Amino acid sequence: MFQRLPDRFLNGHTYFVQRMHEKVKQDPYVIHATFQFSGTEGKRHRLREALVWADPPEYYDPPGGLLVYDADVPENLLKNATSVEGHFNLVNHQLLQVRSALALAQKLGRVLVMPKLYCGFDRWWAPHEGRIPGSQTTLPYLCPMDHVFEVESWLRPQPEEEFGDFIDFREYSFFDNDGVPESVKSSEVVVELVHSCSDGTCTQGTGGVAPADIKKVVAPKNLTDVDAMELLREHNKTKVIRFSSMVGTFGGFVDNADAEKFSRRIKRYAAIWCCKAAHPGHIWYDMEFDVVPHTDRHMRTWDESNPWVPTTGP
Numbered sequence: 001m002f003q004r005l006p007d008r009f010l011n012g013h014t015y016f017v018q019r020m021h022e023k024v025k026q027d028p029y030v031i032h033a034t035f036q037f038s039g040t041e042g043k044r045h046r047l048r049e050a051l052v053w054a055d056p057p058e059y060y061d062p063p064g065g066l067l068v069y070d071a072d073v074p075e076n077l078l079k080n081a082t083s084v085e086g087h088f089n090l091v092n093h094q095l096l097q098v099r100s101a102l103a104l105a106q107k108l109g110r111v112l113v114m115p116k117l118y119c120g121f122d123r124w125w126a127p128h129e130g131r132i133p134g135s136q137t138t139l140p141y142l143c144p145m146d147h148v149f150e151v152e153s154w155l156r157p158q159p160e161e162e163f164g165d166f167i168d169f170r171e172y173s174f175f176d177n178d179g180v181p182e183s184v185k186s187s188e189v190v191v192e193l194v195h196s197c198s199d200g201t202c203t204q205g206t207g208g209v210a211p212a213d214i215k216k217v218v219a220p221k222n223l224t225d226v227d228a229m230e231l232l233r234e235h236n237k238t239k240v241i242r243f244s245s246m247v248g249t250f251g252g253f254v255d256n257a258d259a260e261k262f263s264r265r266i267k268r269y270a271a272i273w274c275c276k277a278a279h280p281g282h283i284w285y286d287m288e289f290d291v292v293p294h295t296d297r298h299m300r301t302w303d304e305s306n307p308w309v310p311t312t313g314p
Contacts, residue, residue, distance in 0.1 A: 009029055009032075010032065011034045012034035013034070015028060016050070017137055017144070019138075023136075031047070036146050037146045037147070038146040038149075038271075042145075042146040045171060046146070048170075049144065049145070051177055055179065060180045060184065061180075062111045064108075065108075065237075065240065066110055066239060068243070069101050070244055071115035072245060072246070072247050073093075073094065081119070081120020081139070085310060091118075091119060091120075097246035098112075098115070098246075101246050103250050104223075104225065106167050106225075106258070108229065108241065111169060112169045114169050114172050116172045117143050117148055118141070119141060121139070122139075124274060124275060125274055127276060127277040145171070148285060149270060150268065154268070154269045183239070184239045187238050187239035187240060188239065189216070189241055190243075190244060191217045191244065192216055192217070193219060193244055194218060221248040222250070223250060224254050225252075225253050227251070269287060270285035273285065282313075283312055286302075286308055298314050
């Protein structure tokens with residue numbers, strides 16, 4: 001009798017979350033994009049992350065170029081992500097970096113290459129204590145984008161008068177894909193962030209970055225969107241802008257209209273985590289959780305007297 005092996009015929013959880021094929025060092029026969037939370041777009045994105053989806057050539061060389069950054073995921077946040085609060089501390093630290101990168105991508109007109117995202121608790125539709133009951137998920141884990149972001153809603157066109165077009169993105173494994181042409185990989189500028197330019201170090205030129213033909217720009221932290229535009233003006237045609245960090249990189253928008261448009265956009269990008277033993281048991285991620293005051297996507301106001309904390313509902 002034919003036996004269905006959980007490490008060879010994989011559903012969307014055993015492959016994308018438990019990663020059973022890696023644990024047993026076996027290539028799967030079948031991948032089923034179940035156990036995901038963003039409809040058809042979410043399924044497609046998961047297969048892209050896994051490098052098993054073929055896109056047309058223009059997907060790998062978008063006209064406006066790409067923006068990518070080296071993510072900061074502190075070891076202490078990973079070690080302490082074994083509670084709901086710890087999970088949100090870990091994810092929120094990453095959300096701040098994604099938010100800064102999206103702001104720069106909006107101003108520069110570039111496509112953001114998403115970083116790898118790490119979660120402390122799994123996402124499911126019933127109460128759990130970090131893992132889906134019966135699963136062999138190793139916590140913390142490399143989580144699919146749809147565990148944190150509403151991939152389908154993000155990509156859904158919105159009326160121009162309300163949101164404008166979305167900020168496009170690519171999967172974290174983008175540069176591992178054989179479809180990315182060498183002309184894209186070899187056209188890169190690295191932006192290296194420093195605390196201050198008072199010593200005159202913020203100059204442009206080729207730095208000690210491998211490969212040797214990649215240019216380097218040294219810049220201060222807390223760049224406004226206009227600062228970034230001016231800094232990278234001569235690199236408009238460079239295919240890849242890579243920031244050495246996104247921690248403390250973005251200092252805000254100069255134009256209030258741009259800031260408001262950005263805020264409206266990102267309110268609908270974040271997803272929920274689920275589930276605590278409560279009614280309701282889900283908690284929405286908030287990409288402006290640290291902004292005081294701010295109003296979230298559900299018109300809840302968070303301010304100094306009522307700061308954002310992981311809160312179930314609405």
